[in-house]
Amino acid sequence: xxxxxxxxxxxxxxxxxxxxxxxxxxxxxxxxxxxxxxxxxxxxxxxxxxxxxxxxxxxxxxxxxxxxxxxxxxxxxxxxxxxxxxxxxxxxxxxxxxxxxxxxxxxxxxxxxxxxxxxxxxxxxxxxxxxxxxxxxxxxxxxxxxxxxxxxxxxxxxxxxxxxxxxxxxxxxxxxxxxxxxxxxxxxxxxxxxxxxxxxxxxxxxxxxxxxxxxxxxxxxxxxxxxxxxxxxxxxxxxxxxxxxxxxxxxxxxxxxxxxxxxxxxxxxxxxxxxxxxxxxxxxxxxxxxxxxxxxxxxxxxxxxxxxxxxxxxxxxxxxxxxxxxxxxxxxxxxx
Numbered sequence: 001x002x003x004x005x006x007x008x009x010x011x012x013x014x015x016x017x018x019x020x021x022x023x024x025x026x027x028x029x030x031x032x033x034x035x036x037x038x039x040x041x042x043x044x045x046x047x048x049x050x051x052x053x054x055x056x057x058x059x060x061x062x063x064x065x066x067x068x069x070x071x072x073x074x075x076x077x078x079x080x081x082x083x084x085x086x087x088x089x090x091x092x093x094x095x096x097x098x099x100x101x102x103x104x105x106x107x108x109x110x111x112x113x114x115x116x117x118x119x120x121x122x123x124x125x126x127x128x129x130x131x132x133x134x135x136x137x138x139x140x141x142x143x144x145x146x147x148x149x150x151x152x153x154x155x156x157x158x159x160x161x162x163x164x165x166x167x168x169x170x171x172x173x174x175x176x177x178x179x180x181x182x183x184x185x186x187x188x189x190x191x192x193x194x195x196x197x198x199x200x201x202x203x204x205x206x207x208x209x210x211x212x213x214x215x216x217x218x219x220x221x222x223x224x225x226x227x228x229x230x231x232x233x234x235x236x237x238x239x240x241x242x243x244x245x246x247x248x249x250x251x252x253x254x255x256x257x258x259x260x261x262x263x264x265x266x267x268x269x270x271x272x273x274x275x276x277x278x279x280x281x282x283x284x285x286x287x288x289x290x291x292x293x294x295x296x297x298x299x300x301x302x303x304x305x306x307x308x309x310x311x312x313x314x315x316x317x318x319x320x321x322x323x324x325x326x327x328x329x330x331x332x333x334x335x336x
Contacts, residue, residue, distance in 0.1 A: 001047060003099060006069050010101060010115040013039050017103075021111035028308035029075040029296050032105045036073050037064050059092045062100050062118070070097035072118060074135060077292055077309050079109030081137040084297045085122065088131040088167055090160055104137045108293075119156040122148045125171055126246070132297070151177070204243065204251040216257050217286035218294060219243055221312065222302045224319040226258055227276055227329055235323075238302065246298070274327055284334055288313060 001009075016039050017032075026032040037052060044050045044066070053065045062070035074083045081104060100118035105111075116137045123145045124134040138144030149156045152170045159167065204212065220226060223238040236254035243249040251257065258279040280287070291312035300306050307315045313334055320329040 001044075001050060001067075001069070006099070007101075007115075009040070009043050010071075010103065012043055014103065014113045014115050017105065017113040018111070021105060021107060021113055025107060025111060026075065026105060027310070029073075029306065030308075032075040033063055033073040036071065036103050036105075040064065040066065040071065053094075056094070057092060060094055061086045061090055061092050062094065062097060065094045065097055068096065068098040070094060070100045071115075072100060072102050072135075074102060074104045075107070076105070076295065077107045079106065081106060081114070081139065082123075083135055084126075084295045085133040085135045088125060088133060088171070089164060093160070102135055102137065104135070119149055120144075120147050122156070124148060125174065131167075131171060148174070202247075202249050204249050204257075207249070213283060213286055214290070215243060215247060215249060217283045218290045219257065220280060220283065221287050221290050221294070221316055222298060224316055225323050227280075227320045227324040229325050230276075242302070277327060277329070277332060280329070280333055287316075288334075291316075 013036065017035065020026070020035070026035065037054065041052045044052070050066050050069070056063070056065060062072040064071040064073065072086065074085065076083055083104070101115055102118050102121045103113065103115045105113045114137045116135075118135070121135040121137060122133045123136045125131050125148060126134060133148065136145060149159060152159070152174050154170060159170065162170075204215075207215070219239045219242050222242050223236075225232075225235045225238060228235040236257075239254045239257065240251055243251050243254075258276050292309045296306050299312065303315070303319070317330040317334065320333075
């Protein structure tokens with residue numbers, strides 16, 4: 001099968017999946033990925049040269065191997081064509097795959113499914129524990145962003161074969177190029193292969209009230225350890241790392257996000273109670289919104305598991321109940 005034939009098949013696949021998305025939708029990333037695999041299998045049933053691997057490892061890259069072709073599947077419930085993608089390390093790369101494409105299912109707004117060449121779709125790199133790419137499917141040729149690899153001046157195929165030390169040289173140069181006036185101390189060379197790369201750094205105290213609330217909700221959801229006892233010195237570590245590595249936001253006093261009177265008791269009513277409980281009650285709706293919109297890769301990283309959007313609050317409560325002492329979050333939060 002030629003690349004032109006494969007891309008024509010992706011056109012048909014996306015048309016079929018777009019129709020299904022608008023009729024009944026896909027409720028989870030796994031549901032969508034399974035359906036992408038089934039549709040592609042049906043479209044290649046008469047081509048004996050292509051066999052789809054139905055037993056690929058959970059973290060394999062790309063998600064679907066089809067001989068020398070591969071498809072990385074992305075899914076979001078938001079109205080956006082941008083998503084966190086695979087690790088720069090590519091430790092689970094399927095080596096038999098030579099040509100990689102992205103099939104992206106956007107369930108927010110008007111549901112639609114599109115495809116793009118992987119190399120052209122990678123537009124940015126960010127990191128938490130290790131660097132991760134971001135992909136974006138352009139709405140049109142005029143609106144397409146220049147790929148990350150073009151910005152870095154290296155072909156994806158050449159970049160992927162470098163060791164991590166060499167890859168980081170390109171990533172540092174890219175960071176300085178797009179943010180020449182920023183303080184980039186967090187991406188200087190270190191004696192480790194793990195890096196933190198929030199390309200732009202901002203102070204939490206300088207954010208708008210709306211953005212502060214949104215980030216507090218995301219951090220609370222991703223880091224249920226915040227309900228631990230106030231004597232636990234490390235309970236806010238993940239919050240600080242999440243804000244810094246995913247949003248480039250530096251928060252000097254993380255405990256103030258949830259225990260300060262201004263966030264836990266804005267009415268100053270002197271009713272007492274557990275401040276973290278009161279603070280979380282005030283952002284329940286924001287946490288629900290975050291649960292429906294945040295990328296699944298973040299939960300895999302911080303929770304160690306994939307959880308569909310509709311079940312994330314329930315799973316958060318289970319985790320929070322395990323961490324809390326002296327109160328039970330599931331008995332007082334998200335009751336309506």
